[in-house]
Amino acid sequence: MNGYFAFVKKEFTENMKNHRFFILLAVFLAFGMMSAFLARFTPEILAALSAEMEMTSKPVALDAWKQFYKNISGVGFSAVIILYGTCLSGEYSKGTLVLMVTKGLPRKDVILAKYTVAAVLMTISFWGSYALTYGYTALLWPDTRLSNVALAACALWIVGFLYLSILMVGCVLFRQTFTSILFTGGMAAVISLLGIIEPLARFSPFHLTIKNIDLISGIAAPSDFIMPVLTSVVMSISGLLLAIKLFNSKAL
Template structure:
């Protein structure tokens, strides 16, 4: 346990030294600020692009518009940046040979994988909470109408982000390269999108956690519709981590 804690601290310190935490924090903070500002300024922006003399009736923006921007920007930008930044968390160690010293000193191989996952989880969570807090603060400042089921929608997107981090770990162990980890996670995501074309599969897919958040907020979907995707997401997370640990235990360093 002491080795696991020490290696986790080492990973967190490395996130600071390599500016991962800073970059991720800045990106997510900007996304959190941009979402309500974009919703607030959208009518004026649309009006400025209309030809002279032409008018268009545009509804006043609401808090829902702000959260629509949030659930559009974070998956399309925030999660992509997260995946890129953490793509080399295994391959970098393997290519530099830095794991040999810690493993020969008695650190369990499973602790390496789990510590890297925990450090990435904490870094991503910190940036995500910062993004949510900024968006919530500006949304409350501009609008006072409540949005139902917001905590569940926000938690669902966070859970999908954690699943992507676990897939990066498995991809890094499988292919020993950052590009391989990216391709594995990209392929996994593409498969989820392809399966989403089948209505029978769509309601079970963990992709719902990142794609149908607005439908949950608008009432098109109920909280119960997210129960099975949460379970599938949790099972895939366990399978990815178990596979990464099992393969890493047998891999030659």
């Protein structure tokens, strides 16, 4: 485990030095702040833009969470994939990994360390964004009580681990950043498409990205999320193991 911990430390330092973490945190925190404000002031914004435009219903706290899930599952996770898409391609092109691997650093430690750091930084950014959305929503709609808010966020957070796991497979398979990102995007699209086919929908991780609001508003029950969560966890672990297996026999 020496190699793993040493490489985790190196990855943390690198993410600070190349500002990757700060960019990610800024994107997530911006969405955390914007979600509640956009939901609350959209009627005023629309009215200011055009006198003829008017919202038919008054904004509610649920709208703030709708914004949050839309932004984080779309742009937020895209930012994670784009920023971490370079995590192995940069090392391939420069040849920096060769020196570490030829020193006896187990190859699995490289993958596990990169995954750990990306997952931790994604987690910090994600829950930072959640905390801001939660705080501003409570401030702007003080009388609203919503159930399962944290549970709904947990569901989306778990999908983040799955995307990172797919990204790791992509980064091991392809040397170019663009191809790794494209692979992850493609796999996410496939998961989404499979998620709309009825017999698979109950198990699909896609469920975790689209049913969060239903859970908060009480339309969906927490038990509906058990199978998709299990599928996501199994797929994340399988993806990571696949990435390690492929990397163990990758020409460097």
